Amino acid sequence: MKYLSILLVFFLSGCTYSKVSSYADRSILPTSGFQHVIVSASNFPLGERQTVESMIVQSFYEIGVLATKGTDIIPPTGNLTSKEIDQRIANSGADSILLLFETDRGSTETYVPPQILTSGVSSTIGSVQGFGGMYSINTTTTYSPPTITGGYSVTKPNASYGASLFDLKEGGRRVWIAEIDTAGSAFSSYEDLATEAGQAIFQRMSKDGITFNSR
Numbered sequence: 001m002k003y004l005s006i007l008l009v010f011f012l013s014g015c016t017y018s019k020v021s022s023y024a025d026r027s028i029l030p031t032s033g034f035q036h037v038i039v040s041a042s043n044f045p046l047g048e049r050q051t052v053e054s055m056i057v058q059s060f061y062e063i064g065v066l067a068t069k070g071t072d073i074i075p076p077t078g079n080l081t082s083k084e085i086d087q088r089i090a091n092s093g094a095d096s097i098l099l100l101f102e103t104d105r106g107s108t109e110t111y112v113p114p115q116i117l118t119s120g121v122s123s124t125i126g127s128v129q130g131f132g133g134m135y136s137i138n139t140t141t142t143y144s145p146p147t148i149t150g151g152y153s154v155t156k157p158n159a160s161y162g163a164s165l166f167d168l169k170e171g172g173r174r175v176w177i178a179e180i181d182t183a184g185s186a187f188s189s190y191e192d193l194a195t196e197a198g199q200a201i202f203q204r205m206s207k208d209g210i211t212f213n214s215r
Contacts, residue, residue: 015185016196022178024208029175033211034096040070041100048194056198064214068092097166105159114151120144157190158183161197178204
């Protein structure tokens, strides 16, 4: 038996961070741990769901724990009845389900005021030409405009998620819950936030002492 390993991944394309609150009901957590977990990001947009489920399943596999993507058990096409879904979960042999869901998403906009970095510069050069008592002056004036930064708005995405771990051996009762708030930079996408939330959930289960048996 081993605890979940902590995996930190940093995205150069868009830095994200998360805040996590969680609670494990130790009075009903199985002392023997879990053997096989289904990972389902149920209401995520399809692309984000596939990314997050795959990432968490891979993280479980890296520590030797059997895990299955929710989309492999319950296709997102929505053609199954509740009875068929229950039967597929039972047939999978899983003894737990990690359910992730999005509760909110939005963005913040910040105005970056203009700032002059360098002033404008003008310069004039000329030459004098003449013969006898007649002269002429030829001049050329060039102007370099000031260097200005800012004067635009920056939009940063944010989202909130929830997670629950269900013990299927005990009728599907919930043994662990978490709430995750994520935020990103102007270069972050909502898929970055969803992935950050998935990583935070995986790490938090380790911190809370949720155990899974290696194969």
